[in-house]
Amino acid sequence: MFFAACVSLSLVVPLLALVPVPIWTQPEQVHLSYPGEPGSMVVTWTTFSKAESKVEYGLLGGRLFEMTVGGKYTLFVDSGEEKRKMFIHRVTLTDLKPAAVYVYHCGSDDGWSDVFSFTALNDSTSFSPRFALYGDLGNENPQSLARLQKETQLGMYDVILHIGDFAYDMHEDNARIGDEFMRQIQSIAAYVPYMTSPGNHESTYNFSNYRNRFSMPGQTEGLWYSWNLGSAHIVSISTEVYFYLEFGLELLFKQYEWLKKDLEEANKPENRAARPWIITMGHRPMYCSDDDQDDCTKFDSYVRLGRNDTKPPAPGLEDLFYRHGVDLELWAHEHTYERLWPVYGDKVYNGSKEQPYQNPKAPVHIITGSAGCREKTDLFNPNPRDWSAFRSTDYGYTRMQVVNTSHIYLEQVSDDQYGNVIDSIWVVKEKHGSSAWS
Numbered sequence: 001m002f003f004a005a006c007v008s009l010s011l012v013v014p015l016l017a018l019v020p021v022p023i024w025t026q027p028e029q030v031h032l033s034y035p036g037e038p039g040s041m042v043v044t045w046t047t048f049s050k051a052e053s054k055v056e057y058g059l060l061g062g063r064l065f066e067m068t069v070g071g072k073y074t075l076f077v078d079s080g081e082e083k084r085k086m087f088i089h090r091v092t093l094t095d096l097k098p099a100a101v102y103v104y105h106c107g108s109d110d111g112w113s114d115v116f117s118f119t120a121l122n123d124s125t126s127f128s129p130r131f132a133l134y135g136d137l138g139n140e141n142p143q144s145l146a147r148l149q150k151e152t153q154l155g156m157y158d159v160i161l162h163i164g165d166f167a168y169d170m171h172e173d174n175a176r177i178g179d180e181f182m183r184q185i186q187s188i189a190a191y192v193p194y195m196t197s198p199g200n201h202e203s204t205y206n207f208s209n210y211r212n213r214f215s216m217p218g219q220t221e222g223l224w225y226s227w228n229l230g231s232a233h234i235v236s237i238s239t240e241v242y243f244y245l246e247f248g249l250e251l252l253f254k255q256y257e258w259l260k261k262d263l264e265e266a267n268k269p270e271n272r273a274a275r276p277w278i279i280t281m282g283h284r285p286m287y288c289s290d291d292d293q294d295d296c297t298k299f300d301s302y303v304r305l306g307r308n309d310t311k312p313p314a315p316g317l318e319d320l321f322y323r324h325g326v327d328l329e330l331w332a333h334e335h336t337y338e339r340l341w342p343v344y345g346d347k348v349y350n351g352s353k354e355q356p357y358q359n360p361k362a363p364v365h366i367i368t369g370s371a372g373c374r375e376k377t378d379l380f381n382p383n384p385r386d387w388s389a390f391r392s393t394d395y396g397y398t399r400m401q402v403v404n405t406s407h408i409y410l411e412q413v414s415d416d417q418y419g420n421v422i423d424s425i426w427v428v429k430e431k432h433g434s435s436a437w438s
Helices: 002-016 145-153 171-190 204-213 250-265 271-275 318-323
Strands: 028-033 041-047 056-061 067-070 072-077 084-095 100-110 114-117 128-133 159-162 195-197 225-229 230-237 275-280 328-331 337-339 365-368 388-392 396-402 408-415 418-426
Touching: 028 171, 028 195, 041 100, 056 084, 067 084, 072 204, 072 318, 128 145, 145 171, 159 328, 171 204, 195 230, 204 230, 225 271, 230 250, 250 271, 250 318, 337 408, 337 418, 388 418
Parallel strands: 128 159, 159 195, 230 275, 275 328, 328 365
Antiparallel strands: 028 041, 041 084, 056 067, 056 100, 072 084, 100 114, 128 396, 225 230, 337 365, 337 388, 396 408, 408 418
16 A cells, blocks of 8 residues: 555656746736936836846837837735745836837736837926826726726826825735736826825835835835926825834934925925926825814824824924925825815915915815725715815816916816716916915
């Protein structure tokens, strides 16, 4: 009996040795981001085995793939039980012609992606960029995704802003949920820069899935950064440094000091003249009127006013943004859409009764967290504060165009109402900076 078992095992072992180890060199999860340098674009993708990192590209109408640029990959090991490995590839394209359309694919001779195209960003300060912006988009119940896919491929947007909370959640099922989400947004993010901020749903394993999967400007793994486009200086922050102190209280102070220097630089007369609009994006809002007992519903938001339970006390961001004349603040987290009157210190500072957003005397806040996820939409407090101007629980997302140095247009799209625009405003400013408040 023992001999028979040994014989049968001896027959199986050679057969097992002949089974090839799977090779996963096919690129997937392709997405673009803008590194902040004029004439450039970063292409990021994933493979599950080692492979070269190359992008072949050319001008639309020219010879296909006539240019080739190499890059690097980094090994990302998810912290789940399986310790799954993935190789994140990054290639930076440079010397792109402003507003020119390029056709590209990425990968290596071990596997190439589909063919995609993008329009190189115009680096002129007179450029009028068009954005879609939202937060809280999951790969279960992604209500707005199909409409965003189609509109992006129709060329309606120059940039997408995803203001925190991805996939729900990227780390789940040993990061397979993150893989599936990145595959889903490829039909958007492979065509326009997909610029991101971290949210609370990225916190597991110290935000490792967020920090490894995206390629944002600066040297902070996308936690905070800034960049310029058209007549706007855009600042992305991590609101989560106020809530996940176990990952380091020093991050909160490091971001605050960076923000202070960045806003001081943006306010130098020559810089503010060229790019008068300062726009911030961060996940958890300073104000909201939702009825979910979250940070902003208590009217003493950590993000707005800081924390007194830390040593030293942690400063909030409202005063910093106000002192440096931030014009527009974009938020998500609450699974609703809410537009505020110009507000500072819990008080309304409209430009006038008839035209509240013309020369407003405080920053304008927009909350857009209803793109669609498994947690559905939130409810509103039936008795909102005076600063709440418009509220909707429809699934949807926001469009924004920085038209010129004095005009920004914003509108809210309802996916529940088949893409109808349910809210819109013009923010008009003849003067920018802190002096505009007086």
